[in-house]
Amino acid sequence: MGASPHPDRLRRGLTLGCSVAGAMIVALDGTVLTVVQPALQRDLDASFAQVQWTSTGYLIAVASLLVFAGRLGDRYGHRRIFAVGTIGFALASAGIGLASGVGWVIALRVVQGVCGALLQPATLGMLRAAFPPDRLAMPIALRTSAIGLAAATGPLLGGALATHLGWRAVFFLNVVPALAIGVLALAVRVPAPHRAGPAPRLDLPGAVLLAVTLACLVQALVGVAEGGPTAVTVAGLVVAAVAGGVLVRHERRTTGPLVPPGLLGSAAVGPALCVLLAASAAMFGALFVSTYFLQDVLGLDPLDSAVRALPLAVMMVVAAPMAAVLLRTHGPRRTVTAAMAVLTAGVFVLSRLGPDPSAVAVGGGFLLVGAGFGTVMVAATAVVVRHAPVGDAGVAGGLQQTAMNVGPALGVALATALMTFLAPAAARPGATAPHWSDGDFVAAMGPTLTVLAVVAACGALVAARLPRRTAVATELSEPTGADAPSPVSAAPTPPSAGSVPPARPAPGRPGAG
Numbered sequence: 126m127g128a129s130p131h132p133d134r135l136r137r138g139l140t141l142g143c144s145v146a147g148a149m150i151v152a153l154d155g156t157v158l159t160v161v162q163p164a165l166q167r168d169l170d171a172s173f174a175q176v177q178w179t180s181t182g183y184l185i186a187v188a189s190l191l192v193f194a195g196r197l198g199d200r201y202g203h204r205r206i207f208a209v210g211t212i213g214f215a216l217a218s219a220g221i222g223l224a225s226g227v228g229w230v231i232a233l234r235v236v237q238g239v240c241g242a243l244l245q246p247a248t249l250g251m252l253r254a255a256f257p258p259d260r261l262a263m264p265i266a267l268r269t270s271a272i273g274l275a276a277a278t279g280p281l282l283g284g285a286l287a288t289h290l291g292w293r294a295v296f297f298l299n300v301v302p303a304l305a306i307g308v309l310a311l312a313v314r315v316p317a318p319h320r321a322g323p324a325p326r327l328d329l330p331g332a333v334l335l336a337v338t339l340a341c342l343v344q345a346l347v348g349v350a351e352g353g354p355t356a357v358t359v360a361g362l363v364v365a366a367v368a369g370g371v372l373v374r375h376e377r378r379t380t381g382p383l384v385p386p387g388l389l390g391s392a393a394v395g396p397a398l399c400v401l402l403a404a405s406a407a408m409f410g411a412l413f414v415s416t417y418f419l420q421d422v423l424g425l426d427p428l429d430s431a432v433r434a435l436p437l438a439v440m441m442v443v444a445a446p447m448a449a450v451l452l453r454t455h456g457p458r459r460t461v462t463a464a465m466a467v468l469t470a471g472v473f474v475l476s477r478l479g480p481d482p483s484a485v486a487v488g489g490g491f492l493l494v495g496a497g498f499g500t501v502m503v504a505a506t507a508v509v510v511r512h513a514p515v516g517d518a519g520v521a522g523g524l525q526q527t528a529m530n531v532g533p534a535l536g537v538a539l540a541t542a543l544m545t546f547l548a549p550a551a552a553r554p555g556a557t558a559p560h561w562s563d564g565d566f567v568a569a570m571g572p573t574l575t576v577l578a579v580v581a582a583c584g585a586l587v588a589a590r591l592p593r594r595t596a597v598a599t600e601l602s603e604p605t606g607a608d609a610p611s612p613v614s615a616a617p618t619p620p621s622a623g624s625v626p627p628a629r630p631a632p633g634r635p636g637a638g
Contacts, residue, residue: 140255141264143310144248145271147211150303151241152272154218154296156279161292168292171227179227179234181347186238187245188530189340193332195246195523196383199516200327203250206519208310210244215303222296242523249510249522251310261511262449266503269448273441273499280431326381334372335383339527341365346534350541384524388517393457394524396590397508400461401528402535403584404468404501407577408494410536411472412437414544414570419487422480422563436488440495441502448503458591460504465585468497469578476574480567497581502529508591536577543573 158180166176198206217237224230252264286294345361376382389395412434419430451460471493478486506525513521547569 137255139309139312140251141267143207143306144252144264145268146302146306147207147244147248148268149271149275150211150214150299150306151245152275153279153282154214154237154299156276157283157286157295157298160280160283161287161295164287164292165227165230169224169227169230175227175231177351178231181344182231182235183238183241184347184530184534185340185343186235187241188343188527188534189336190239190242191246191526191530192335192383192520192523194242195249195519195521196327196332197243198247198250198519198522203247203253203519204310207244207247207251208307210240210242210247211303211307211310213240214244215300215307218296218299218303222293222300242526245526246519246522249525250518253510253518262452262503262507263446265506265510266445266447266449269445269499269502269506270442273438273445273495276441277435277438284428328376328379328381328383331372331375331379331383334368334375338365338368338372339531341368343531343534346531346538349538350534354542384520385514385517388513388521388524391512392590393508393512393592394521396587397457397461397505397512398524398528399587400465400501400505400584400591401509401525402532403580403587404465404498404505405529405532406536406539407468407472407581407584408498408536409533410540410577410580411475411494411574413537414540414573415475415491418478418566418570422566423482433484433487434491436492437495437498440492441499444496444499445503448500451500452504452507456593457504457508458589458593461501461508461588461591462585464497464500464504465581465588466497467493468501469581469585471495471497472574472578472581476571476578478567478570480563501584505588505591512592536580539580540573540577543576544569547572 162176162179165171165179194206194210214237217233217240220233221230221237224233248268252261256264282298283295286298341361342365345358345365348355348358348361376384376386389398415434416430419425419433423430425433448460448464471490474486474490474493478490509521509525510518
């Protein structure tokens with residue numbers, strides 16, 4: 126006799142609550158860190174490079190481990206991995222709040238990155254087991270809206286806490302909620318999906334090679350954004366390329382690859398990941414340059430500039446649930462292609478801003494960017510999740526999160542390189558005093574954002590390869606129509622990485638949620 130629907134609804138609600146709350150905690154952690162970094166630097170007598178590593182260390186750790194963490198969830202259970210990651214994140218936050226020196230802060234931020242890598246892909250597996258395929262889009266949308274809300278409120282909350290209670294209060298803020306969510310996740314019983322054959326193997330050599338590849342790639346991109354091309358960044362790219370080549374060779378030969386070849390080779394998953402990479406690169410690169418435009422050209426303070434950019438976060442919150450409806454009505458191809466076109470238009474509008482733009486022009490550009498990006502996050506993530514076999518749900522979530530972490534670093538590095546090339550007298554990344562005129566900056570900003578708009582347009586072209594309707598992948602021995610979906614949204618806490626042409630130290634790189 127079938128189970129009562131009431132316990133089932135309760136289980137789904139608790140699972141969704143854990144997913145949304147976990148995403149918000151990670152997003153808040155990243156956005157509030159951006160605000161308190163100057164106070165942290167003064168209090169701990171740290172250098173600018175050390176403070177940047179509180180963000181860089183986290184980003185490298187989380188980006189390099191996401192896929193392997195997803196595979197751990199596939200093997201040992203996503204609920205357990207989520208709980209371990211969330212509780213570990215809480216304990217690391219408490220440690221940072223008690224840290225006596227910047228070295229401890231950096232080390233514990235790396236620990237937070239490891240824990241963030243554990244909990245983010247696990248969210249996908251939990252939702253996949255809890256929700257049927259035709260009900261996945263709205264949970265993804267709610268999670269995306271929560272991330273947008275956290276991105277909007279994080280700087281305000283962080284600024285208030287840092288002003289009245291000190292920078293340490295920002296990290297203590299996460300401790301109790303994260304511990305509660307971790308314990309609650311252990312109490313939620315989510316049925317394990319049907320599996321064809323034994324649990325997936327842990328491809329440790331592949332995991333190490335992938336971690337080295339991504340760590341070197343992210344560090345090289347961050348290095349370009351912070352100090353321009355150097356011997357270290359070039360060496361990082363070379364090591365990433367070599368390790369990536371060895372990884373591909375290993376994955377083709379091993380009997381239990383970390384990333385199943387059918388997953389990336391899927392006609393849906395591969396293009397969807399490319400779209401997410403292009404969208405996040407275009408959006409965060411544009412946001413990075415635009416932030417400096419608002420503060421250094423228009424002379425706005427951080428609060429005023431955040432208000433000018435508020436339409437972006439608001440539209441992410443609004444667009445996410447609308448995306449779920451559009452996805453159901455028009456399918457992935459039309460929804461994602463149209464959303465990428467809107468994102469392209471938004472970045473292009475920002476590229477046309479002059480030295481004295483109207484509030485309508487600025488707000489309109491951010492509004493279009495937020496609407497396009499919020500829709501893409503929901504729709505493209507749903508494609509990745511629903512086309513991944515049940516047993517590879519964690520890996521699929523790890524790949525989606527990896528795209529959402531590498532994309533921003535790529536976008537900021539591209540923006541930095543272009544601004545430096547187009548206005549060499551205007552900026553040397555990491556400079557300590559302004560070296561540009563407003564006219565020089567605006568002249569370089571236009572072509573830079575135009576290139577980022579082209580990146581988004583390329584994503585729109587790739588989106589045309591997505592399926593018209595979303596099908597659900599199943600295991601070979603799994604009955605057709607079995608309960609098996611899931612989502613994960615990226616994060617994004619907007620990770621503004623490094624520093625661009627301007628002299629003012631750039632905001633840190635919050636972790637993606």
